[in-house]
Amino acid sequence: MFIPRCIYPDDFRPAHSEIHTFADASQSGYGACTYVRSVSSDNRIHCSLLLGKSRIAPLKPITIPRLELQAGLLAAKQSKTVLSDMGWNCNAYLWADSKIVLGYIHNDARRFHNFVANCLSQIHDLTELSQWHYVRTDRNPADIASRGVQSVHELTNSSWFHGPDFLWNQCDK
Numbered sequence: 001m002f003i004p005r006c007i008y009p010d011d012f013r014p015a016h017s018e019i020h021t022f023a024d025a026s027q028s029g030y031g032a033c034t035y036v037r038s039v040s041s042d043n044r045i046h047c048s049l050l051l052g053k054s055r056i057a058p059l060k061p062i063t064i065p066r067l068e069l070q071a072g073l074l075a076a077k078q079s080k081t082v083l084s085d086m087g088w089n090c091n092a093y094l095w096a097d098s099k100i101v102l103g104y105i106h107n108d109a110r111r112f113h114n115f116v117a118n119c120l121s122q123i124h125d126l127t128e129l130s131q132w133h134y135v136r137t138d139r140n141p142a143d144i145a146s147r148g149v150q151s152v153h154e155l156t157n158s159s160w161f162h163g164p165d166f167l168w169n170q171c172d173k
Helices: 064-086 099-106 114-126 143-147 152-156
Strands: 014-025 029-040 045-056 091-096 132-134
Touching: 014 045, 014 064, 014 143, 029 064, 029 143, 045 064, 045 143, 064 091, 064 099, 064 114, 099 114, 099 132
Parallel strands: 014 091, 091 132
Antiparallel strands: 014 029, 029 045
């Protein structure tokens, strides 16, 4: 099995790039994955996995919304790290399949308990509200980071290495 690790194919010269980071959580754990989506001057598109991280859920039971919030914080940190470490000045998009977490992030009127408030404070320090978007669960590649896969075959046939199909379309984000 061959997994390409170059950001771009040899014949690809990006005219502009974007960073897309996805977050997800489950009872087992939470994770985030970051892709670079580049468009060449002749309008070809290429997407590559830059970074993926996962964390095992704590032994002490924690609610799924809190795990999803932890995944969002991991995604925010990961996106910021990729942009600063690569020295890129490009748009960054963050994606979550939890409408509860997106509601938390976009809510500026309500006060939250310390855990939620602390996570949200960090997320707001690292990102802008306009960067956060909803992605359907079946289109979220971070699902693999949070739930895992049963085989190498399942991993190679997933969207993990190249990102979801909608990133490969011209305007359908």
